[in-house]
Amino acid sequence: xxxxxxxxxxxxxxxxxxxxxxxxxxxxxxxxxxxxxxxxxxxxxxxxxxxxxxxxxxxxxxxxxxxxxxxxxxxxxxxxxxxxxxxxxxxxxxxxxxxxxxxxxxxxxxxxxxxxxxxxxxxxxxxxxxxxxxxxxxxxxxxxxxxxxxxxxxxxxxxxxxxxxxxxxxxxxxxxxxxxxxxxxxxxxxxxxxxxxxxxxxxxxxxxxxxxxxxxxxxxxxxxxxxxxxxxxxxxxxxxxxxxxxxxxxxxxxxxx
Numbered sequence: 001x002x003x004x005x006x007x008x009x010x011x012x013x014x015x016x017x018x019x020x021x022x023x024x025x026x027x028x029x030x031x032x033x034x035x036x037x038x039x040x041x042x043x044x045x046x047x048x049x050x051x052x053x054x055x056x057x058x059x060x061x062x063x064x065x066x067x068x069x070x071x072x073x074x075x076x077x078x079x080x081x082x083x084x085x086x087x088x089x090x091x092x093x094x095x096x097x098x099x100x101x102x103x104x105x106x107x108x109x110x111x112x113x114x115x116x117x118x119x120x121x122x123x124x125x126x127x128x129x130x131x132x133x134x135x136x137x138x139x140x141x142x143x144x145x146x147x148x149x150x151x152x153x154x155x156x157x158x159x160x161x162x163x164x165x166x167x168x169x170x171x172x173x174x175x176x177x178x179x180x181x182x183x184x185x186x187x188x189x190x191x192x193x194x195x196x197x198x199x200x201x202x203x204x205x206x207x208x209x210x211x212x213x214x215x216x217x218x219x220x221x222x223x224x225x226x227x228x229x230x231x232x233x234x235x236x237x238x239x240x241x242x243x244x245x246x247x248x249x250x251x252x253x254x255x256x257x
Contacts, residue, residue, distance in 0.1 A: 035058070035121070036057075037056065037058070039117055042131045045132070047107065047189065048107070048137075048139075050107070051107050051132055053104070053132075054102075057098045058097060059097070062098070063122040065120045069102040071115045072113075075087050076089035078100050087105065088105065089103075112132050112133055113131070115130045117130070134158060135159065136215065138156060138211070138221060149197060152209035156187075156189045160182070163212050164194035164209055165209070165212055166194070166208070178195060178197065180192065201227075206224045206226045206227075
C-alpha cells in the first residue's frame with residue numbers, strides 16, 4: 001500500500017508540474033503576443049509643414065533596452081540626446097503607453113521615405129514602419145513682361161514634372177512660341193521658368209500663364225499678364241515738340257525787343 005501511495009503521490013506531482021508548465025508557457029505566449037508597436041502607416045504633408053510620428057508600445061510596462069526611430073541613420077533614441085536641428089525627439093514613460101515621438105521640422109522632398117521604429121525589450125524585438133510623403137509644394141511665384149516677352153516663374157515646386165501653359169482668351173500657345181526650363185534645388189524641389197514671345201500677339205488682351213501639376217491634372221496657380229505696347233515714334237515726337245517750343249520762345253523774345 002505504501003508503494004502504491006508513493007507512486008500515486010509521484011504521479012500527482014508530475015501532473016501538477018505539467019499543468020504549471022502549461023500555464024506558464026501559455027502566459028508567456030500571451031504576454032509576448034500583447035507586445036506590439038503602434039504607429040501611423042503613412043503621412044502626407046506639404047513642404048514646410050511639421051510631421052509627427054509617434055510609436056506606442058501596446059503592453060503593460062516593460063523593461064526597454066533599445067527604442068529608436070531610423071531613416072538611413074538613427075534620428076531619435078529614448079535614452080540619449082539628439083543633435084539634428086531638423087528633428088525633435090520625445091520619450092514618454094508616464095502615463096502608459098510608453099511611446100517615442102519623432103517630429104520632422106519643415107519637411108522637404110528630401111525628407112520623404114520610410115521611417116522605422118524599433119524596440120528591443122525583455123520580451124523581445126519589435127519594429128514598425130511609417131511612410132512620409134511630400135506633395136503639392138510651391139514656395140513663391142511671379143511674372144514680368146515687356147513689349148517683346150512675357151515671363152513666369154514658379155520656385156520650390158514639388159513634385160517635378162510640372163508644366164507651364166500659356167493662353168490668351170481661348171487661344172492656347174504651344175512650343176516654340178514659348179520655352180520652359182527647370183532646375184532642382186538642394187531640398188529636392190524644382191524652380192521653373194517659362195518665357196513667351198509676344199511680339200506677334202494681340203497686345204490688347206492679357207496673357208495667362210498657369211502651372212499644371214501631374215498629380216492633380218489641373219492648374220495649381222495662374223497669373224494674368226497685361227503687356228503694354230510701346231508707342232512707336234514717341235521719343236521722336238517729344239524731341240520735335242521740344243524744338244517747336246524753343247523756336248517759339250526765340251520768336252517771342254525777338255518780338256519783344
